Amino acid sequence: MMTPAGTIMAARVFVIGAGVAGLQAIATAKRLGARVEAFDTRPVVEEQVKSLGAKFVKIDLGETGQTAGGYAKALTPEQIAKQQAGMAKICAQSDIVITTAKVFGRPAPRLMTKAMLDGMKPGSVVVDIAVESGGNVESSRPGEDVITPNGVTIIGHPCLEGTVAYHATQVLAANFAAWLTHFWDVQQKTLRLDPPDEILQGCLITRGGAVVHPQFAPKA
Numbered sequence: 001m002m003t004p005a006g007t008i009m010a011a012r013v014f015v016i017g018a019g020v021a022g023l024q025a026i027a028t029a030k031r032l033g034a035r036v037e038a039f040d041t042r043p044v045v046e047e048q049v050k051s052l053g054a055k056f057v058k059i060d061l062g063e064t065g066q067t068a069g070g071y072a073k074a075l076t077p078e079q080i081a082k083q084q085a086g087m088a089k090i091c092a093q094s095d096i097v098i099t100t101a102k103v104f105g106r107p108a109p110r111l112m113t114k115a116m117l118d119g120m121k122p123g124s125v126v127v128d129i130a131v132e133s134g135g136n137v138e139s140s141r142p143g144e145d146v147i148t149p150n151g152v153t154i155i156g157h158p159c160l161e162g163t164v165a166y167h168a169t170q171v172l173a174a175n176f177a178a179w180l181t182h183f184w185d186v187q188q189k190t191l192r193l194d195p196p197d198e199i200l201q202g203c204l205i206t207r208g209g210a211v212v213h214p215q216f217a218p219k220a
Contacts, residue, residue, distance in 0.1 A: 117148050
C-alpha cells in the first residue's frame with residue numbers, strides 16, 4: 001500500500017478530518033513511509049496534525065470552528081463549495097484519500113463529489129470511514145468496493161474496527177482502564193466522582209433524575 005524509502009516515490013495520502021480516526025490514519029500512513037496531507041475545518045487541530053509529521057492543508061472558508069463537544073460546526077453551502085474546490089486539487093494528486101468526517105446525531109457530511117472522483121488518477125483508492133452514517137463520498141456503498149469508470153476504488157466497509165475485533169477490544173479496554181483510573185482513589189480504594197471534574201462533566205448525562213449534559217438536555 002505504501003512504498004519503502006529510497007526505492008520509488010512515496011505514496012501520497014490525503015486524510016480528510018482530523019479527529020480520533022483521522023489522526024490515527026495520519027500516524028499509520030506516516031509510519032508506512034507515505035507523504036501525508038490532512039484537512040479539517042477546525043483550525044485548532046493544525047498543531048496536532050503537524051505533530052504527527054503531516055502537512056496541514058489550509059482552505060480559506062471564512063469563519064469555522066468546533067462545537068462545545070469538539071465536533072466541527074456545520075458549514076454553509078458556500079463554504080462547502082469552497083472546501084470541495086480546494087480539496088479537489090489535493091485529491092487529484094493523491095494516491096489514497098481517507099475520509100473520516102462524522103457529525104454526532106446527524107448524517108455524515110458529503111465531502112467528495114463525483115466530479116472530484118473523476119479528477120483522480122486511475123488506481124487511486126478512497127476509503128470512506130463514515131459510510132455507515134451516510135458516507136462522505138458520493139458513490140460509496142456500505143459493504144462494497146466500488147470502482148469508478150476512471151479506475152478509482154472506493155472502499156465502503158462499515159465498522160472497520162469490527163474486522164480487527166481483538167485489537168479494537170484491546171484499545172477500547174485501555175481507554176476504559178485509563179478513564180476509571182482517573183476517578184480511582186488509591187488510598188480509599190473507591191471511585192471518587194467529583195462533580196466539578198472536567199472529565200466527569202463531559203461524560204455525565206443524568207444526575208438526580210435530570211439530564212445534565214448540555215448536548216442531551218431538552219431544548220428550551
